[in-house]
Amino acid sequence: MPPNPPLDTVSSAGVSPVLEIQGLQKAYRTFLGSSRAALDGLDMVVERGDVHGFLGPNGSGKSTTLKILLGLVRADAGQMRMLDRPVPHSLPEVVPRVGAIVEAPAFFRNFSGRRTLNLLAQAGGVPRHRVDAVLEQVGMRERADDRVGSYSLGMRQRLAVASAILKAPELLILDEPANGLDPAGIREMRDLLRGLASAGTTVIISSHILAEIEQICDSVTIISRGKRVAEGPVAEVLAASAVQGEYRVRVAELERAVEIITESGLPVTVAGDHLVVGDLADPTWITKTLAAHDIWVAELTPLADLEDAFLRLTGTAPQPGGFRPVDAADATPESRTIEVETS
Amino acid sequence: MNLVRAEWSRLFARRVTIATFVVIVGLLAVIALAFGASSSSPTVEEQERANQLAAEAGAVWVANRQECLDVERGAIAPRAGRTYPEDCDYGHQPQADDFLDYGFSFKRQWPEIYYTAAIILGLFGFIVGASFVGAEWTSGGMTNLLLWRPQRAHVLGAKLGVALTGVLGMAVAYLVVWTGAFLGIASVAGSIGHFSAGEIGSFLLACVRVALLGVFGAAVGFALASIGRHTAMALGAGIAYLLVYELGTLLAFSLMDVDYPERFRLSSYVIGWLTKRYDIGGSYTCNELDCFSTGGYSIAWGESGLVLGLVAAVLLGGAFLAMRRRDLT
Numbered sequence: 001m002p003p004n005p006p007l008d009t010v011s012s013a014g015v016s017p018v019l020e021i022q023g024l025q026k027a028y029r030t031f032l033g034s035s036r037a038a039l040d041g042l043d044m045v046v047e048r049g050d051v052h053g054f055l056g057p058n059g060s061g062k063s064t065t066l067k068i069l070l071g072l073v074r075a076d077a078g079q080m081r082m083l084d085r086p087v088p089h090s091l092p093e094v095v096p097r098v099g100a101i102v103e104a105p106a107f108f109r110n111f112s113g114r115r116t117l118n119l120l121a122q123a124g125g126v127p128r129h130r131v132d133a134v135l136e137q138v139g140m141r142e143r144a145d146d147r148v149g150s151y152s153l154g155m156r157q158r159l160a161v162a163s164a165i166l167k168a169p170e171l172l173i174l175d176e177p178a179n180g181l182d183p184a185g186i187r188e189m190r191d192l193l194r195g196l197a198s199a200g201t202t203v204i205i206s207s208h209i210l211a212e213i214e215q216i217c218d219s220v221t222i223i224s225r226g227k228r229v230a231e232g233p234v235a236e237v238l239a240a241s242a243v244q245g246e247y248r249v250r251v252a253e254l255e256r257a258v259e260i261i262t263e264s265g266l267p268v269t270v271a272g273d274h275l276v277v278g279d280l281a282d283p284t285w286i287t288k289t290l291a292a293h294d295i296w297v298a299e300l301t302p303l304a305d306l307e308d309a310f311l312r313l314t315g316t317a318p319q320p321g322g323f324r325p326v327d328a329a330d331a332t333p334e335s336r337t338i339e340v341e342t343s
Numbered sequence: 344m345n346l347v348r349a350e351w352s353r354l355f356a357r358r359v360t361i362a363t364f365v366v367i368v369g370l371l372a373v374i375a376l377a378f379g380a381s382s383s384s385p386t387v388e389e390q391e392r393a394n395q396l397a398a399e400a401g402a403v404w405v406a407n408r409q410e411c412l413d414v415e416r417g418a419i420a421p422r423a424g425r426t427y428p429e430d431c432d433y434g435h436q437p438q439a440d441d442f443l444d445y446g447f448s449f450k451r452q453w454p455e456i457y458y459t460a461a462i463i464l465g466l467f468g469f470i471v472g473a474s475f476v477g478a479e480w481t482s483g484g485m486t487n488l489l490l491w492r493p494q495r496a497h498v499l500g501a502k503l504g505v506a507l508t509g510v511l512g513m514a515v516a517y518l519v520v521w522t523g524a525f526l527g528i529a530s531v532a533g534s535i536g537h538f539s540a541g542e543i544g545s546f547l548l549a550c551v552r553v554a555l556l557g558v559f560g561a562a563v564g565f566a567l568a569s570i571g572r573h574t575a576m577a578l579g580a581g582i583a584y585l586l587v588y589e590l591g592t593l594l595a596f597s598l599m600d601v602d603y604p605e606r607f608r609l610s611s612y613v614i615g616w617l618t619k620r621y622d623i624g625g626s627y628t629c630n631e632l633d634c635f636s637t638g639g640y641s642i643a644w645g646e647s648g649l650v651l652g653l654v655a656a657v658l659l660g661g662a663f664l665a666m667r668r669r670d671l672t
Contacts, residue, residue, distance in 0.1 A: 028670070028672070064672075067670075067671065067672070070489075070490055070493070071489065071493040072486060072489060072490075072670070072671040072672075073670040073671060073672060074670060088493070091493040092492075092493055092494055095490070095491065095492070095493050100490050102486065102490070106482045106483030106484070106487075107482065107483070107484065107487075108357075108478070108482055108484060109482075110357075110358050111356065115356065119349045119352060119353055120349075120487070120488075120491060122345055122348055122349035122352070123345055123346045123349035123350075123488060123491055123492060124345070124491040124492070125345045163487065
């Protein structure tokens with residue numbers, strides 16, 4: 001493969017991105033010689049200060065990408081820059097500014113949470129007072145001296161996040177940070193990440209909880225089968241992947257609204273507590289028409305959320321009558337790649 | 344330095360390290376109690392009898408050795424049918440302690456006691472070394488650490504250095520307690536015996552070799568667990584080696600009529616390292632005209648040390664190579 005040109009991207013804001021990946025390739029080989037491509041020329045850019053969602057179905061190459069970035073796995077080809085330095089070459093210089101958890105974090109079960117963090121702080125030359133600060137930050141102060149073996153999955157996840165933010169990093173890379181957390185824990189995690197982002201930390205989150213990503217992220221990269229299929233600000237990715245003319249309409253009197261819309265010849269279906277209206281060239285028509293019949297529209301939105309966009313872009317929408325095989329070869333994503341210019 | 348300090352804390356905070364050390368201290372207690380219970384101080388009559396036997400046996404020993412030395416330098420002709428050991432090595436000169444069989448004599452029995460300590464410390468080193476790095480791999484601790492210190496060789500080297508130094512320190516402490524325990528038993532219910540300066544030196548060197556065998560065990564365990572990324576890999580490989588190779592080759596080489604198959608077994612070099620020389624078969628025989636060797640294979644402690652060092656170095660080289668090349672998936 002010919003070498004890629006050097007990465008020297010500068011964003012429109014005049015600030016170089018925190019992370020740039022170009023043409024990243026990786027195939028895992030077995031002892032018997034067969035190989036499976038995990039990454040197939042992945043490109044990715046994360047701007048400074050963003051909370052960036054990194055999405056993809058199981059086996060799409062998310063964890064491999066993060067592991068390559070952090071020096072745990074070697075790439076076959078491609079270039080990467082993190083915090084303005086080429087990696088993995090300059091990883092030892094960059095790592096003190098990067099906090100990360102990759103896949104399911106694991107710790108010694110018989111060490112306490114505090115001892116675990118103290119050992120990491122000692123190994124990384126981080127002041128001890130940071131340990132108490134992060135334990136407080138992730139809500140673990142009360143359980144800090146208990147054995148990790150006695151922690152729930154959610155508590156271990158908090159400990160992992162604590163270990164990642166121990167260095168007060170400029171870039172935080174989190175693989176499934178909300179894994180195992182209860183709803184309150186998810187909200188706390190969201191607040192924590194927002195707090196870090198508002199303090200200037202760039203956060204990259206790989207997650208399957210798409211509603212959470214939609215709420216918290218400024219931008220996303222969606223990958224499928226080792227390639228990027230969409231990237232850009234969340235709202236624009238959603239808009240670009242929405243089915244043209246299909247809208248969610250929420251009103252108080254569903255049956256009357258269906259009658260009125262059907263009379264006009266537009267396709268309409270009741271979906272739970274709202275309607276889905278198709279072939280709508282001008283959405284204001286709905287507002288005007290229903291208002292003329294004293295029906296007031298409470299919600300009128302293009303029918304696309306991140307889950308819809310994700311399933312459509314990655315070709316992983318569930319099919320009736322069975323389960324889709326993980327990393328299925330026939331799961332062909334839409335051929336188009338959505339790239340949205342950042343303003 | 345921070346990393347080494349952190350690893351040092353981790354080594355001594357681990358339950359396996361503490362539990363294994365407690366187990367070997369327990370073994371020492373059991374062995375010491377057994378010695379203490381079965382020993383008694385010799386009576387005056389027993390001591391006099393032992394002195395008399397030692398004097399008689401010592402005279403024979405001196406005469407035999409003198410004859411052998413005279414034959415070796417050609418001063419006299421060898422006696423017909425008489426065999427002489429290589430280098431006229433008749434072992435140590437018999438002393439009174441040798442004839443106090445029913446009592447515990449530290450001077451006479453210390454080699455066997457310290458060989459026992461060597462086996463215990465070798466196994467201890469193997470388990471601690473293997474578990475120290477194996478648990479790091481299986482728990483994800485190694486991956487975590489590499490996220491903080493992405494210098495693989497440096498991280499593995501720090502862990503290895505800490506494991507070997509830690510095991511050496513614990514082995515030295517153990518041998519001090521071990522020596523104290525058996526000297527105590529000997530002084531209360533047996534005899535210590537008189538040690539010359541040379542014998543004390545020999546004893547201390549034996550202790551050094553015993554401690555280093557513990558370090559060798561730690562290096563091998565560490566290397567195997569690191570290559571296999573699991574403590575069980577090291578334990579499995581160790582057991583497989585003992586059962587399949589040590590026993591299997593003994594049988595296979597015997598069937599193939601290979602001379603001295605013991606020289607292909609690591610255990611022979613461990614024996615050579617501990618006992619200073621391990622003789623496999625053969626003897627030094629003289630006829631009317633000349634003295635000659637009738638074969639045999641000797642493994643000296645220096646050669647043993649070299650072989651054991653090479654084995655450890657090769658395995659550790661494999662561990663560092665695997666660490667450098669592997670994807671941590």
